[in-house]
Amino acid sequence: MNFDQIIDRRGTNCTKWDMMGAPSVGVSAEDGIPMWIADMDFEAPDFLQEAVHGLVERANYGYFIGEDSLKERIAWWMQTRHGWAADPASMSSTYGLGNGIALCLQAFTQPGDEVIIFTPVYHEFAKKVANAGRTVHESPLVIRDGVYHMDLDALGDSMTGREKVLLFCSPHNPAGRIWTAGELQALAEFCARHDLILLSDDVHNDLTYPGETYVPIPVAAPSVTNRLVMLTSASKTFNVAGTRLGTITIPDDGLRAKFSAVLTGLNIQPNLLGLVLTEAAYSARGAAWVDELRTYVAENSRLFLAGTSEIPGVTPMPMQSTYLSWLDFTNTGMEMGEVIRRVRQDARIAPSIGADFGTGGENFLRFNIGTTRARVLEAVERLQAAFSDLQ
Numbered sequence: 020m021n022f023d024q025i026i027d028r029r030g031t032n033c034t035k036w037d038m039m040g041a042p043s044v045g046v047s048a049e050d051g052i053p054m055w056i057a058d059m060d061f062e063a064p065d066f067l068q069e070a071v072h073g074l075v076e077r078a079n080y081g082y083f084i085g086e087d088s089l090k091e092r093i094a095w096w097m098q099t100r101h102g103w104a105a106d107p108a109s110m111s112s113t114y115g116l117g118n119g120i121a122l123c124l125q126a127f128t129q130p131g132d133e134v135i136i137f138t139p140v141y142h143e144f145a146k147k148v149a150n151a152g153r154t155v156h157e158s159p160l161v162i163r164d165g166v167y168h169m170d171l172d173a174l175g176d177s178m179t180g181r182e183k184v185l186l187f188c189s190p191h192n193p194a195g196r197i198w199t200a201g202e203l204q205a206l207a208e209f210c211a212r213h214d215l216i217l218l219s220d221d222v223h224n225d226l227t228y229p230g231e232t233y234v235p236i237p238v239a240a241p242s243v244t245n246r247l248v249m250l251t252s253a254s255k256t257f258n259v260a261g262t263r264l265g266t267i268t269i270p271d272d273g274l275r276a277k278f279s280a281v282l283t284g285l286n287i288q289p290n291l292l293g294l295v296l297t298e299a300a301y302s303a304r305g306a307a308w309v310d311e312l313r314t315y316v317a318e319n320s321r322l323f324l325a326g327t328s329e330i331p332g333v334t335p336m337p338m339q340s341t342y343l344s345w346l347d348f349t350n351t352g353m354e355m356g357e358v359i360r361r362v363r364q365d366a367r368i369a370p371s372i373g374a375d376f377g378t379g380g381e382n383f384l385r386f387n388i389g390t391t392r393a394r395v396l397e398a399v400e401r402l403q404a405a406f407s408d409l410q
């Protein structure tokens with residue numbers, strides 16, 4: 020696969036490129052580099068194109084079956100890629116994972132209940148909790164040896180007794196930290212001690228860098244499966260987020276019954292395109308493609324971190340996975356308003372704003388490096404130029 024090939028996504032109703040001019044993004048797509056929303060600029064691989072062509076050739080888009088074989092395929096992927104023996108019978112399909120999180124909040128919490136999140140984290144976590152009328156309970160991550168760590172002691176001290184759910188991101192977005200089995204076990208014990216349901220959003224689990232190993236919670240801490248909900252999707256790995264399909268795996272019968280009741284009540288069902296593409300993705304050809312992609316993204320990360328670390332005062336967080344790089348501007352001594360102005364107006368780059376990721380994100384910007392190598396290097400040059408006055 021030629022990940023260096025540039026495809027023009029402008030004018031295709033593409034959020035990342037065609038929303039750049041919006042005030043919240045603020046950089047024209049004409050000469051700007053979009054490094055915000057989490058999708059990749061690569062052309063879809065041939066095995067996905069063939070699946071779509073197969074669908075088109077049938078020339079009929081009526082009602083369909085096939086969710087059972089989809090679940091078998093997902094189970095195969097989780098077993099072969101991650102050593103997790105997920106039971107197809109414990110899986111449900113949702114309209115993407117944002118929808119999956121929102122449905123879990125409906126199923127497992129009441130208005131006013133608190134939901135714990137480790138900040139800074141994917142900004143939609145807090146939004147989904149607030150949109151549901153539940154309360155966000157932030158547990159700020161601490162930086163040790165340059166990377167994020169959970170502080171379960173501090174979290175324990177801050178508990179109010181109203182917490183029902185802990186919404187976790189594994190690997191972590193931003194910066195792609197891969198939690199160790201020991202950390203996951205400690206988290207599982209914490210959830211058991213405080214009687215919390217653990218929602219683990221593992222959407223980024225496939226994009227580990229060569230040599231790095233992600234461990235799913237059911238593998239690291241099997242004893243927690245009676246309170247565990249796993250959220251997975253092919254959307255980030257294969258860049259099929261537009262097809263809106265998420266998988267919610269709930270081993271415990273009682274918890275799954277609660278979730279299923281919400282799904283049935285709202286008549287949530289998988290869609291045809293998501294089903295066809297996910298089945299095509301979770302395949303031997305998909306696995307080979309992902310391995311190439313991991314190598315490419317890891318090299319993007321190496322170059323982006325090396326280049327941006329040359330800017331005085333900028334500290335890129337080391338990455339183990341994902342295409343979501345996280346830069347700390349604290350030591351530039353600059354107001355973040357000025358940092359953002361320089362990145363948008365001088366460098367002509369649209370990043371994600373760190374403050375949106377919750378407490379601890381204020382002095383950071385997130386840069387999506389899931390794009391061509393040339394564009395990553397161009398972004399580095401532009402950032403170096405925009406801050407060239409710093410000593």
Ligand SMILES: Cc1ncc(COP(=O)(O)O)c(C=O)c1O
Pocket residue numbers: 057114115116117118141188192220222223252254260263264265
């Ligand atoms: C951790 C995490 N969960 C969920 C999503 C969104 O999932 P979906 O597009 O399936 O709603 C994202 C997108 O960036 C994400 O980073």
